[in-house]
Amino acid sequence: MLNQQYELLDFGHNEKLECIGGVVVRRETPSAPGGKANGVDWERPQLRGRVVGEKYTWDGISPSDWCFDAGEFELQLKATPSGQVGVFPEQSVNWQWIKDCPADLEGLKAINLFGYTGATTLSLAKRGVQVVHVDAAKSAVSWARANAQSSGLADSPIRWMVEDALTFVRRELKRGNKYDIIVADPPSFGRGPKGERWKLQRDLCHLIESLSELSRGRCKMLLLSCHTPGIDHRQLRTEVENQFQFQSGSGASFALELRTKANKSLPSGNCFRWVAGKS
Numbered sequence: 657m658l659n660q661q662y663e664l665l666d667f668g669h670n671e672k673l674e675c676i677g678g679v680v681v682r683r684e685t686p687s688a689p690g691g692k693a694n695g696v697d698w699e700r701p702q703l704r705g706r707v708v709g710e711k712y713t714w715d716g717i718s719p720s721d722w723c724f725d726a727g728e729f730e731l732q733l734k735a736t737p738s739g740q741v742g743v744f745p746e747q748s749v750n751w752q753w754i755k756d757c758p759a760d761l762e763g764l765k766a767i768n769l770f771g772y773t774g775a776t777t778l779s780l781a782k783r784g785v786q787v788v789h790v791d792a793a794k795s796a797v798s799w800a801r802a803n804a805q806s807s808g809l810a811d812s813p814i815r816w817m818v819e820d821a822l823t824f825v826r827r828e829l830k831r832g833n834k835y836d837i838i839v840a841d842p843p844s845f846g847r848g849p850k851g852e853r854w855k856l857q858r859d860l861c862h863l864i865e866s867l868s869e870l871s872r873g874r875c876k877m878l879l880l881s882c883h884t885p886g887i888d889h890r891q892l893r894t895e896v897e898n899q900f901q902f903q904s905g906s907g908a909s910f911a912l913e914l915r916t917k918a919n920k921s922l923p924s925g926n927c928f929r930w931v932a933g934k935s
């Protein structure tokens with residue numbers, strides 16, 4: 657299903673050319689190195705995003721019914737001033753992992769930090785997990801709620817929180833709340849709703865430490881990813897394993913990527929995931 661919904665057509669010179677939910681999108685992104693492939697038509701995108709002065713601007717209008725069908729759930733898409741459109745397709749390996757997880761996840765309690773438009777929240781909800789979805793942007797949380805609605809998951813036990821991730825986790829610790837499943841996909845830099853600054857290089861170790869306390873003695877699943885240059889997946893794994901006292905289970909760390917049909921690989925972040933029992 658995903659392959660029909662997403663194709664990386666080409667990338668290079670800090671631009672990506674993609675077909676997302678049937679719409680050809682050409683967009684500037686700082687993380688598309690190297691040169692463009694010969695023979696790819698870059699000149700007829702339906703949407704084109706680029707930085708003009710200090711602003712990210714789009715030529716073309718997002719179709720009103722533009723959406724990404726992930727099979728288990730759907731995400732409504734639109735071109736936004738951040739250069740994003742509402743989906744990070746490189747995360748699809750993790751939605752599939754949640755879908756295929758042989759453990760019974762029904763009724764477990766998850767926290768999804770930096771949850772954006774809700775893809776991982778909806779993957780978990782589909783497995784019967786109770787999810788606390790946290791994002792600093794009210795617009796992202798409203799968008800995620802709308803995605804839950806259009807995915808037939810409006811009545812799932814999801815709490816939607818517009819909060820600073822680290823502040824929320826610390827407050828949950830004070831309240832004595834605990835979680836079985838930990839998910840976080842922090843950006844390199846961000847801001848909480850009250851202007852709280854998130855800086856991954858500075859704050860990630862504090863977040864991991866607090867999350868290990870939040871799930872002490874009951875962690876069943878963990879999924880941590882980031883797209884920050886200079887942090888690789890082995891380092892993520894080491895930082896997590898130093899804090900979490902994982903008992904029996906299986907963990908894997910790997911680089912996230914997107915590939916063109918011609919097998920050009922676009923590095924798209926790093927990930928560590930772990931599940932209790934046999935995966």
Ligand SMILES: C[S@@+](CC[C@H](N)C(=O)[O-])C[C@H]1O[C@@H](n2cnc3c(N)ncnc32)[C@H](O)[C@@H]1O
Binds near residue numbers: 769842849854
């Ligand atoms: C990389 S996106 C997450 C992508 C998401 N996991 C997915 O796969 O769709 C980063 C998100 O972090 C949020 N964010 C940034 N700073 C934050 C903060 N201090 N606390 C909570 N969320 C924050 C942004 O609003 C944005 O939605």
